[in-house]
Amino acid sequence: VERKVLRLFGGGCHLPLGCYCRKEDGQFQVFTSKAKEGEDVPDRYFTQSLTTEGLPEKVVAKFKDGRKFPATVFISRDLSAQSYFRKAVEKNGTVIEARSLIRTVPIITKLDPYILRNVDWIFFTSKNGVEYFFNLQPQLPKKVKFGVMGSGSEAALRALGYRAEYAGEGVDSADVGAEFAKLANGSTVLFPAAEDPMRSIHQALSAETKKIDLPVYETVLEENAEASSAEVLIFTSPSNVEAYFADNLLDVGQQVIAIGKSTGKKLDEIGVKYALPFSPDEVGLAEAVFGLNYQVGGLSY
Numbered sequence: 001v002e003r004k005v006l007r008l009f010g011g012g013c014h015l016p017l018g019c020y021c022r023k024e025d026g027q028f029q030v031f032t033s034k035a036k037e038g039e040d041v042p043d044r045y046f047t048q049s050l051t052t053e054g055l056p057e058k059v060v061a062k063f064k065d066g067r068k069f070p071a072t073v074f075i076s077r078d079l080s081a082q083s084y085f086r087k088a089v090e091k092n093g094t095v096i097e098a099r100s101l102i103r104t105v106p107i108i109t110k111l112d113p114y115i116l117r118n119v120d121w122i123f124f125t126s127k128n129g130v131e132y133f134f135n136l137q138p139q140l141p142k143k144v145k146f147g148v149m150g151s152g153s154e155a156a157l158r159a160l161g162y163r164a165e166y167a168g169e170g171v172d173s174a175d176v177g178a179e180f181a182k183l184a185n186g187s188t189v190l191f192p193a194a195e196d197p198m199r200s201i202h203q204a205l206s207a208e209t210k211k212i213d214l215p216v217y218e219t220v221l222e223e224n225a226e227a228s229s230a231e232v233l234i235f236t237s238p239s240n241v242e243a244y245f246a247d248n249l250l251d252v253g254q255q256v257i258a259i260g261k262s263t264g265k266k267l268d269e270i271g272v273k274y275a276l277p278f279s280p281d282e283v284g285l286a287e288a289v290f291g292l293n294y295q296v297g298g299l300s301y
Contacts, residue, residue: 001021001056008060016036016040016042017034018031027049030047031045034063040091041084043063043091044088045290046277046284069294071231072094072097074098076101076235076237088286094289104220106132108136116140118188119141119190120187120188121183121184121190123201124192125173127152129153132192146166147166147167147183147189149168166180166184168180169280171259171260171264171277172261173200176201177204177205186206187209189209190214193216195215221243231255231294232254232255233255234257236263237259241258241270257275257292258276
């Protein structure tokens with residue numbers, strides 16, 4: 001697959017192109033990255049198939065000059081000017097409408113040091129959990145280890161000078177929980193999180209593992225959230241889904257991307273179809289936008 005993709009692109013060693021194919025869970029997964037110049041932000045595409053037949057041609061077609069991209073993409077989070085997602089999507093002429101439909105507020109202002117006694121692991125499922133926990137100026141046990149889910153949580157932890165001993169990636173929190181359980185079973189794990197936390201990680205841990213919930217913030221939904229006319233709607237949490245669809249419906253032709261399976265489950269509850277990225281981060285979301293089909297005069301690109 002990789003060699004044929006390179007051949008179809010007519011690429012030599014100087015072409016800023018990368019392609020990697022692997023077989024995972026019975027499917028062929030292909031990761032492709034291509035830029036016009038070496039310094040440009042590349043377009044990235046992920047796809048998977050049960051067969052390699054026609055797979056190289058499908059990959060190359062996505063990078064065809066002149067293919068249509070969405071005029072506007074909505075994402076339910078605020079983005080900085082340095083955001084990878086912003087750079088990767090805007091380079092193809094797409095306007096990004098970035099606005100969170102939720103806000104978070106702290107629910108405790110002082111942490112009892114006793115809670116941290118005998119804690120072996122502290123596990124974060126979001127960067128909000130990291131920020132609100134460390135705002136409490138915790139007195140950490142000397143040998144405590146950190147686990148995180150997602151690159152956002154890992155980056156937030158690193159920015160505070162700490163390293164994650166375990167960093168779970170992927171859109172399925174149950175898979176992350178199963179991996180973490182191999183390291184943490186039989187220990188004491190603290191979960192600083194929202195008031196109503198995602199429990200997929202908890203459920204994967206053994207009965208012998210002591211699990212301590214520590215609600216450090218709560219999520220408040222925006223009332224009467226304004227609808228978006230963007231061609232693609234990206235939801236980055238179940239709460240954002242709840243806030244948007246409390247008063248809005250999908251427009252005809254709008255496509256939806258869910259950042260992960262917990263967000264997708266919330267969309268399932270209201271009957272909204274969606275695409276999932278390979279990874280629940282800005283790179284994965286940019287790949288998902290690039291990978292959707294967009295209509296031009298009745299034709300899909």
